[in-house]
Amino acid sequence: MTATPTSPPAEGCIDTQVLDHVLLIGINRPAKRNGWTPPMFRQLAEAYTRLDDDPNLRVGVLHAFGDHFTAGLDLPAVTEYMKRGEKAIPAGLVEPHDFGLPDYRRRTKPMVVAVKGICFTVGIELMLGADIVVAADNCRFSQMEVQRGIMATGGATLRMAERAGVGNAMLHLLTADEFDSAEAYRLHFVQKVVPAGQELDAALAIAQRIAAQAPLAVVATRLNVIKAVEQGPLAAVSEFIETQKRLSNSEDAAEGVRSFVERRPARFSGR
Template identity: 70%
Template sequence: MNTATPTPPEGRIVCEARGHLLLMQIDRPAKRNGFTPAMYRQLADAYTRLDDDPALRVGVLHAAGEHFTAGLDLPSFAPYMQRGERVIPDGGVDPLNLGQPAYRRRTKPVVVAVQGITYTLGIELMLAADIVVAASDCRFSQLEVKRGIMATGGATLRMAERSGLGNALLHLLTGDEFDAAEALRLNYVQKVVEPAQVLREALRIAEQIAAQAPLAVVATRLNALKCVEEGPLAAMREFEATQQRLATSEDAKEGVRSFVERRAAQFTGR
């Protein structure tokens, strides 16, 4: 990542397009990557860029330094919470993918690499993504109850969906700290690797996804999400129309040609 210029006190999100990938780095290591409003707005801009740029197929969210993020920088966010004011402008992609009015939902996949302290917003960002690679040194905590507030970035929804209500409430109501092995057991993360390998493994997975047919990847992701959120019947109702649309694409034709010619397909997203 290009981090030659000093990190500003309010932090930043550093973006790098690498082939079909958009790497998005959380950069405020001196404050354990605690999120300020400026950082959150920049992250929303990065997610919007990922969705809007046809050359980009997969996002990779990661962090500078030893920790993913300690969560929100509460002193800088408290005024927004008290006023009920949105931090990111209308029309952009919501990094938490909650489907709130005025925000767009993401269509393209995101892989997240987490390490060290991954608290509150960090857990919610990774659960809002699609695939999570965790370092073995991760320390997780959804500790809003210790601060007199509630997790409103999706943790109450997605922790229960991934691990069951009892497991979710164990950590949501105590605000305790748990490790990578527990996160893997509860399906909050998909892989646990050594800290030195976490970004490399996330990039490997992202590259593998980016090599597939982009239209099919987006359709598959959205259908699986619909199943989780609206149920199997809602997802099944889309099968026929979606398959017909994909089958007439240039990528589907290339998929058949590559199968016949016994070679790797070269997809264009058309």
């Protein structure tokens, strides 16, 4: 499918489009290879917040307009923010890197990302902060902050090591080298590699498959996985009984049983 972009201002923007229960979130600054500016970060957080707040929306798909996912930060636009230690995202919104920081909300609904072409720095960090990543086979990845005299602070230092081990993380973080989609797949940074031009369709197909499942169960399952990763297996296991009790008493659980007995697709309401 082809998402329809608006005409972006010079500082770029984030476009959104609703397809049934899926929110498409488009990075829109192709003339600058989708280099990130403070307004774009704020708008991205607003889009993630919209996903969580709208009961009709069940899954997000982050993608980009143009030939590239992103060349990374627009350093002239963000340097003063970094020097002041200022955040571009207002408190109270869902923080797209999903750190669980004070004053910010955490995303509860799934996010699928479609990446293509150049995917540098913050692009890698946004995809690692999501749940499932589909990469075009023409991707060029690089976490090159050390080349610019700064540190990656969008999650790469945490999640590269978590996914690929400390040695592999150090290799790419400290050398600022460039690697391809096959290497990203080997390191578990991406989950699928498809021919260039098919990445958005593939990501949308995954999102639609997720959206067809019971929304309460999807959210509970996702959050339990995150808890296991962040707090350990026992913390996740300790929630099993109460979570299953709550889900089993939902309208969707009853619909799941009915659809099984009647041999038809379930029609879930999120209640």
